[in-house]
Amino acid sequence: GENVEQHPSTLSVQEGDSAVIKCTYSDSASNYFPWYKQELGKRPQLIIDIRSNVGEKKDQRIAVTLNKTAKHFSLHITETQPEDSAVYFCAAKDPGYSTLTFGKGTMLLVSP
Amino acid sequence: SQTIHQWPATLVQPVGSPLSLECTVEGTSNPNLYWYRQAAGRGLQLLFYSVGIGQISSEVPQNLSASRPQDRQFILSSKKLLLSDSGFYLCAYNPLSANYGYTFGSGTRLTVV
Numbered sequence: 001g002e003n004v005e006q007h008p009s010t011l012s013v014q015e016g017d018s019a020v021i022k023c024t025y026s027d028s029a030s031n032y033f034p035w036y037k038q039e040l041g042k043r044p045q046l047i048i049d050i051r052s053n054v055g056e057k058k059d060q061r062i063a064v065t066l067n068k069t070a071k072h073f074s075l076h077i078t079e080t081q082p083e084d085s086a087v088y089f090c091a092a093k094d095p096g097y098s099t100l101t102f103g104k105g106t107m108l109l110v111s112p
Numbered sequence: 113s114q115t116i117h118q119w120p121a122t123l124v125q126p127v128g129s130p131l132s133l134e135c136t137v138e139g140t141s142n143p144n145l146y147w148y149r150q151a152a153g154r155g156l157q158l159l160f161y162s163v164g165i166g167q168i169s170s171e172v173p174q175n176l177s178a179s180r181p182q183d184r185q186f187i188l189s190s191k192k193l194l195l196s197d198s199g200f201y202l203c204a205y206n207p208l209s210a211n212y213g214y215t216f217g218s219g220t221r222l223t224v225v
Contacts, residue, residue, distance in 0.1 A: 041221075044156070089155070
């Protein structure tokens, strides 16, 4: 089955800095890679996703890159703001399975 | 539009008591449905998922069970709660046969005392 590793587990940045969270996956058949943001006490919410036929996707201050050869993908947040503070989860999906495989999460702390 | 409802939002139950958490989805037919548990400060643990009425796949053997009595209804149950069952329970869905991410419900915070 799929295995997703996520690093770092905690990331502290100053407001305005960039933040990068990296994930690797094991199943070369996986073709869908979403990222979720979970604020304290709230549900995880999908913030961006990428499919294997695309190398990069941007949405305002967030972007995701995918390297299929190396089997890793990354979340990039530019100009971080305190409201970006949350736990971020990456995930991967093999189309032959009904479930996403999640990473263990990264707690992002943005200090004013 | 598609929506997911999960209740109750919080629950405090004594050890040994039964549990029933309910999740319903609107606006889509035959969705995949999922139950996750999240311990404090931890990751997302998949408990059960269902690809159709009466079809339940269990990922973690424990004293919990799940049922899908209707197409868009998913129920998580226990006959006797343990202290270790405390956590944040999340229901999620995605459209069947669609390579999409999940949409999560608002969650139930369960405290077993």
